[in-house]
Amino acid sequence: MMTKSDDEFLDDIFGTAKAQPTLVPDDLMARVMADAQSALVKPDGAPKQSLFAGVFDIIGGWPSVGGLAMAGVAGLWFGVSPPAALSTWTAELIGVPVSVDLFGDTTAYFAETQIDG
Amino acid sequence: MSTSTGSWADAPDGAILLAYANGDVEAARVLSGRLLPRVLAQATRMLSDQAEAEDVAQEAMMRLWKIAPDWRQDEAQVSTWLYRVVANLCTDRLRKRRGVSLDQITEPADPTASAAGQIQDNARLSALSAALTELPERQAQAVSLRHLEGLSNPDIADIMNISVRSVESLTARGKRALADILRKHKSALGYDDD
Structure with a gap:
């Protein structure tokens, strides 16, 4: 239970705390303003990002561009000069292309028919 | 947009904060001039340590700058929000101090010292801050807002997001606990024992 004396000395300490002058040091104000x-x-002042820069960021920046370039060069090389192993592998996977002459010798027959009328 | 300090004289804090959020650095200067002294005073009274109080004041203001773009004027008062932030930051600091003996702080002041009064005041403030560390955090916040900041119970209820009845209970229990803690050091703090 608090006595009257407790109230008085606590209030005195609270009063001491409240009476302390508070001056904001210049360097604190400077730090707060820097923050x-x-x-x-800035809603208007910030530089707007170009479309290229936006796409560049989306795909992951320079590391991704390097990977894309490597993949492009490799694809071009396989197209120009596919390695033998790749040909075998694609043949097994999708089969060997075969050309079939559906008309055979009939072409000459039709040609003759048209000439003879 | 650049605005002179004078034109902000009657503007509410929330309006100035919105001006800052819209890119007006001068608004931040006006707001700092208006709010920083009170923020620093609150932190100093709770922590009784100038360096720590300055850190807390800077952190509280930084949080204000960061929330500025999302500030909704109709929902809260800037001052209420800042009281809450500073109280929370201070109780975080007080929690980290727990375990420091009050005896280490309340050394009897040398009566022959030229600034004996100031030394005794400092001892009392340090003892108060140390005693606050021993209170549950909500009690410490309620007591400091009521008895150090001099706020009304409804204002404290608003700041702490609790009912006025809870504020009354917290401040009463907190003050009683503070008295129990500090009574043992009355003589060291320059008060006559009963």
């Missing part, structure tokens, strides 16, 4: 400046997001 305000750095935290400020």
